[in-house]
Amino acid sequence: MGGALGPPAPALRSGPAVSRTLPPFPRGVPSSACTFRPAPALRPVLFHRPRPLRRPSPQCGAPTGTWACRWRRARKARTTASGSSRSASFLGPEIMALGLLWLGFTLLGALQTQARDPAPKLIPAPPLDRVPLQPDFKDDQFQGKWYVVGVAGNAFKKEEQGQFTMYTTTYELKEDHSYNVTSILLRDQNCDHWIRTFIPSSQPGQFNLGDIKRYFGVQSYIVRVADTDYNQFAIVFFRKVYKNQEYFKTTLYRRTKELTPELREKFISFAKSLGLTDDHIIFPVPIDQCIDEE
Template sequence: MGPWWALWLILTLPQILEGQAPAMPRGFSQMKSFQSDQFQGEWFVLGLADNTYKREHRALLNFFISLFELKNNSQFQVTNSMTRGKRCNTWSYSLIPTTKPGQFTRDNRGSGPGADKENIQVIETDYVNFALVLSLRQTSSQSITRVSLLGRNWRLPHKTIDRFICLTRTQNLTKNNFLFPDLTDWLPDPKVC
């Protein structure tokens, strides 16, 4: 290994390693602590932004709920429930905490060898009203960035929605990448599945 190769490796290795976990977006501060016991429970998914979403995908997103259940080993069991017509779709996965507050990796052990690695970071939350969550996943062909707006109830202040939009912009997502479920047919307190 020549000196140029070594220099290149020294200069690029930190960037390569940094790309493996969510970095704190501009305008947001690193959480000092994360209260898993306060975060657990039911969250309504009120908005999603993803670099793979396009306008034509908007009709595919129905209202859904994510239930975060804290397990003895400090992991979350996440169960999502969404209605599609008269059917109920559910899917689950585990989130394994990392050393950073509010940061997790998604457990893909059941997905087989070569499963995509996904890093998830709770960027901001007040535990009782809203949470902003950033997910970064690397597949064999692309990097997928997703921002989720979670709420404990149906209505969020405009300031919270503005923070969601701000977070999406720091991830180079545009309004074409946004999906908001249509809630017009739901009663004030729907139960999914």
């Protein structure tokens, strides 16, 4: 009986008439071929391990197949995937080693390129004892605003002449006889302010850069006033070591923007005494922007 208590009963197949108390005959076997015989005598049952039932292997050639076919295909796919993952994990270290090998070749090539194209060779800085030092230096008279009208150094080039504009440097004397130094220069149409501290050394007129650890890569920085009359001009020598490379420069200060021929020749002569040539001497272009603003 079908309905809410279970699935509907299957429809009866058409076939030879059978008794209601007996199951239908197997399909394709006539009723005349079947006779009923008495059951044989029962034999004693011996305890033994029963053979496991084997499920017949279904034919899985069709795309869909039965649930057993689908189960077998899923199991085969898992086995294949597991084998692939084992192969990938086995090849992983080899691939990593190959990648590291190529990385090593790349770094080696970069080092060889640097060896072929080293940093430009600079004129060595002169010893400090060859650089004059202003006798009886008066730090209170040296302070104030200076215009930078000439620069020369082993990192400067003559072709920068038209691009190098004039700037100012102001020395403000503190109670401990150090200077607060502020340079104002025009860069990209903006006024840049560069502030640092010069600390006096044991020699009057010679200074060291204060708080040098703030300046990455700078190992030493020395400032030495070579010549000045305090009111008209000053020639100052700078030497710094940056990332094991030694740079030096000298600047010509003026209280005004005017550069006289006598001071020009004096500065050129001093720069050449340091080992520099005409290719390393620049006279900045005078400007008004930034440097004249208070």
